Amino acid sequence: MPSGFMPGGAADELVAAEDRRALRRSLLAKRRSLPADEWARHSQRIRALLQESLPRLATLRVGFCWPRDNEADLRPLIAHWHRQGEPGFMALLPLVLAADSSLAFRAWSPTVAMTTDRYGIPVPASGEPVLPEALLIPLVGFDAAGSRLGYGGGYFDRTLASLRPRPLAIGVGFELSRLDSLQREPHDQPMDLIVTEGGLHRCTATPAGPPAATKR
Ligand SMILES: Nc1nc2c(c(=O)[nH]1)N(C=O)[C@@H](CNc1ccc(C(=O)N[C@@H](CCC(=O)O)C(=O)O)cc1)CN2
Numbered sequence: 001m002p003s004g005f006m007p008g009g010a011a012d013e014l015v016a017a018e019d020r021r022a023l024r025r026s027l028l029a030k031r032r033s034l035p036a037d038e039w040a041r042h043s044q045r046i047r048a049l050l051q052e053s054l055p056r057l058a059t060l061r062v063g064f065c066w067p068r069d070n071e072a073d074l075r076p077l078i079a080h081w082h083r084q085g086e087p088g089f090m091a092l093l094p095l096v097l098a099a100d101s102s103l104a105f106r107a108w109s110p111t112v113a114m115t116t117d118r119y120g121i122p123v124p125a126s127g128e129p130v131l132p133e134a135l136l137i138p139l140v141g142f143d144a145a146g147s148r149l150g151y152g153g154g155y156f157d158r159t160l161a162s163l164r165p166r167p168l169a170i171g172v173g174f175e176l177s178r179l180d181s182l183q184r185e186p187h188d189q190p191m192d193l194i195v196t197e198g199g200l201h202r203c204t205a206t207p208a209g210p211p212a213a214t215k216r
């Protein structure tokens with residue numbers, strides 16, 4: 001569509017949204033082509049980093065995701081924390097209740113009955129909603145400032161924007177999804193920490209602050 005037909009700003013937004021979609025497609029293709037043995041090694045390294053560097057997670061209500069599309073597999077670590085049984089720990093899975101809404105969370109344990117959500121992702125079949133204190137959030141793309149690209153549903157952005165207190169946001173992904181810089185949109189909620197097979201990184205952006213490059 002010729003941009004001259006759009007009112008000021010709207011054309012730029014359309015281009016940005018299309019760029020984001022194209023970027024998401026190419027990053028997803030890259031992650032899907034990760035060989036199974038590397039995926040398993042990277043997932044294991046990420047679990048070890050989380051366990052060693054963030055031991056307090058074993059005492060919190062932690063939201064994680066059931067892996068799809070070659071996302072890192074955190075289930076063995078979550079199951080380990082569950083078995084360890086420290087007071088305060090609860091494993092939670094996100095639930096899409098409606099498009100354009102925030103995620104709800106239900107307790108998960110290895111024996112809980114499961115069903116699938118609208119995207120075919122396994123979720124606990126029943127249970128009261130529980131508020132997470134920390135979220136392990138899958139990354140389709142990310143940069144060092146903590147800007148994140150997801151599947152495009154905006155679910156984690158809405159969830160982080162609405163929860164009080166805001167849970168600790170830990171982005172989880174692979175180095176192959178790292179970008180030099182990812183344009184942050186007003187609704188984008190930056191990650192506090194990012195963990196990849198390359199290490200655990202504290203992010204340079206803050207939710208309400210200016211872009212990281214202008215901060216120091
Ligand atoms: N494992 C996992 N579970 C999760 C998330 C996630 O990122 N990973 N979510 C994080 O928000 C929520 C689900 N979000 C989703 C948002 C959009 C689509 C979606 O539109 N999927 C399409 C197209 C994907 C594509 O671009 O290829 C599809 O599957 O056909 C799926 C899940 C909750 N559960």
Ligand SMILES: Nc1ncnc2c1ncn2[C@@H]1O[C@H](COP(=O)(O)OP(=O)(O)OP(=O)(O)O)[C@@H](O)[C@H]1O
Nearest residue numbers: 148149150151152153154155156157158161187188
């Ligand atoms: N706090 C919010 N309030 C209303 N709409 C929002 C909010 N956050 C995000 N959105 C909407 O969600 C849509 C998708 O956002 P975006 O492309 O950033 O998703 P994403 O972070 O990649 O997806 P996800 O979090 O599901 O993995 C956008 O159209 C955006 O307007």
